[in-house]
Amino acid sequence: MTIASDILRRTPLHALHLELGGKMVAFAGYEMPVQYPAGILKEHLHTREKAGLFDVSHMGQAFLSGDTAALERVTPADVAGLKEGMQRYGLLLTPAGTIKDDFMFSRLVGEADLYLVVNAGTKEGDFDYMAEKLQGAAVVMPRFDRALLALQGPLAEQVLERHSPGISRLTFMQVVRTVVAGAPAIVGRTGYTGEDGFEISLEGSDAERVARTLLGEGEVLPIGLGARDSLRLEAGLCLYGHDIDETRTPAEANLLWSIGKRRKETQDFPGAAVTLGGAPAIKRVGIRPEGRAPAREGADIADKTGRVIGKVTSGGFGPSLNAPVAMGYVESGFAGDGTPVDLMVRGQALPAAIAPMPFVPNTYRRARK
Amino acid sequence: MSETRYTDQHEWIRLDGEEATVGITKFAAESLGDVVFVELPASGKAVTAGGEAAVVESVKAASDIYAPAGGTVTGANSALEKEPSKVNEDPEGQGWFFKMKISDKAEFDKLMDATAYGKFVESL
Numbered sequence: 465m466t467i468a469s470d471i472l473r474r475t476p477l478h479a480l481h482l483e484l485g486g487k488m489v490a491f492a493g494y495e496m497p498v499q500y501p502a503g504i505l506k507e508h509l510h511t512r513e514k515a516g517l518f519d520v521s522h523m524g525q526a527f528l529s530g531d532t533a534a535l536e537r538v539t540p541a542d543v544a545g546l547k548e549g550m551q552r553y554g555l556l557l558t559p560a561g562t563i564k565d566d567f568m569f570s571r572l573v574g575e576a577d578l579y580l581v582v583n584a585g586t587k588e589g590d591f592d593y594m595a596e597k598l599q600g601a602a603v604v605m606p607r608f609d610r611a612l613l614a615l616q617g618p619l620a621e622q623v624l625e626r627h628s629p630g631i632s633r634l635t636f637m638q639v640v641r642t643v644v645a646g647a648p649a650i651v652g653r654t655g656y657t658g659e660d661g662f663e664i665s666l667e668g669s670d671a672e673r674v675a676r677t678l679l680g681e682g683e684v685l686p687i688g689l690g691a692r693d694s695l696r697l698e699a700g701l702c703l704y705g706h707d708i709d710e711t712r713t714p715a716e717a718n719l720l721w722s723i724g725k726r727r728k729e730t731q732d733f734p735g736a737a738v739t740l741g742g743a744p745a746i747k748r749v750g751i752r753p754e755g756r757a758p759a760r761e762g763a764d765i766a767d768k769t770g771r772v773i774g775k776v777t778s779g780g781f782g783p784s785l786n787a788p789v790a791m792g793y794v795e796s797g798f799a800g801d802g803t804p805v806d807l808m809v810r811g812q813a814l815p816a817a818i819a820p821m822p823f824v825p826n827t828y829r830r831a832r833k
Numbered sequence: 834m835s836e837t838r839y840t841d842q843h844e845w846i847r848l849d850g851e852e853a854t855v856g857i858t859k860f861a862a863e864s865l866g867d868v869v870f871v872e873l874p875a876s877g878k879a880v881t882a883g884g885e886a887a888v889v890e891s892v893k894a895a896s897d898i899y900a901p902a903g904g905t906v907t908g909a910n911s912a913l914e915k916e917p918s919k920v921n922e923d924p925e926g927q928g929w930f931f932k933m934k935i936s937d938k939a940e941f942d943k944l945m946d947a948t949a950y951g952k953f954v955e956s957l
Binding site for chain 1: 866869890
């Protein structure tokens with residue numbers, strides 16, 4: 465037993481969360497706000513209507529220096545082809561080609577290093593694994609001292625523009641080194657809610673002041689992990705450890721879009737033969753229950769004869785839809801949109817149908833082509 | 834005159850003559866957060882003290898509601914099916930869950946009164 469594992473870590477915004485009345489819970493080894501006094505429903509709806517500020521400083525930030533293209537040994541994403549000023553989504557693969565994690569990587573203008581953000585619960589393991597596989601070709605420099613804020617929602621742009629003039633010129637998945645409320649920052653036009661918005665990486669010592677500045681704007685409410693989860697589920701985005709993990713391949717997870725075109729041709733990533741070798745036996749799908757009862761993670765999915773054909777991996781209530789939503793894996797023959805299924809909840813079969821994702825249309829500010 | 838008792842699982846039960854009304858306490862409603870779905874028992878269902886009687890779902894999770902005493906369900910608050918938020922707005926009034934007939938009043942008498950429950954909540 466190690467004593468450290470029993471001690472929850474705190475982000476630089478811990479005192480602010482307490483001051484704002486955040487209900488603190490243990491998450492990925494951190495003490496984090498699951499909600500503030502407004503509550504999950506209001507926080508969720510506010511983010512979709514105005515703007516919400518999230519503390520995501522528990523996520524694993526790092527810089528990768530050296531031969532950064534060597535990262536392609538552990539991800540099927542096109543790393544070498546990423547243009548300056550752009551960010552991309554990637555999967556970190558096990559040697560067998562299953563999903564070890566998902567992460568974002570950015571190439572900042574004029575900088576040789578890549579900027580990485582991985583999941584909170586997997587960050588130490590991810591960076592150790594990268595180091596092992598890169599064998600010195602490139603070096604991972606974790607920056608767990610940095611803070612990360614997400615400002616999400618339709619009014620995020622006008623709010624951030626006041627404190628970082630010119631930031632509204634960024635389009636979806638662009639990233640820039642700039643200044644926010646006087647603090648040096650890395651800002652990417654991205655997020656985990658399906659809304660337009662920004663992620664703002666800061667020195668830990670600047671985080672509280674910048675957060676207070678943004679929260680001082682009338683459009684912005686603080687948002688906890690509860691609404692973060694319901695927002696990402698409505699947006700059809702995977703939560704690592706639930707919707708994707710080391711038992712799933714990119715094909716099963718329906719994440720083949722994250723594999724670079726060049727990489728599909730060269731097939732030089734772990735498990736490429738399996739991942740690209742034809743239709744998977746099971747597939748990740750969206751599910752809409754017919755009634756109001758949510759089906760939670762772990763619920764069996766059955767066909768109309770009662771045979772179990774899969775399992776729910778994320779499920780809950782979608783406040784913007786005012787209806788339950790779920791995500792899960794089913795046998796590929798049942799993965800077509802509209803396929804009727806039953807979700808087994810407390811011994812009852814709840815009628816549901818396979819549904820396209822996102823459940824709520826995303827509002828990303830894509831660049832005009 | 835009605836009498837109200839409380840369980841250590843944060844249900845309340847109000848006895849009014851022959852019939853008792855059951856719901857969850859303000860403390861429980863606040864701990865759960867926004868209620869989005871309630872599964873209510875059918876009339877005629879037999880329940881035992883501490884046995885599962887209903888389910889309440891918040892955005893985050895599902896929680897069982899236990900019968901404070903044994904007996905038979907005589908009705909349920911169908912208004913909660915359309916407006917589950919009543920559980921948060923008025924947990925000890927319009928947000929009641931079901932009505933029941935208690936088989937053994939001794940089970941009711943054993944439960945905490947308001948003062949004892951207040952102390953119990955403070956101790957948590």
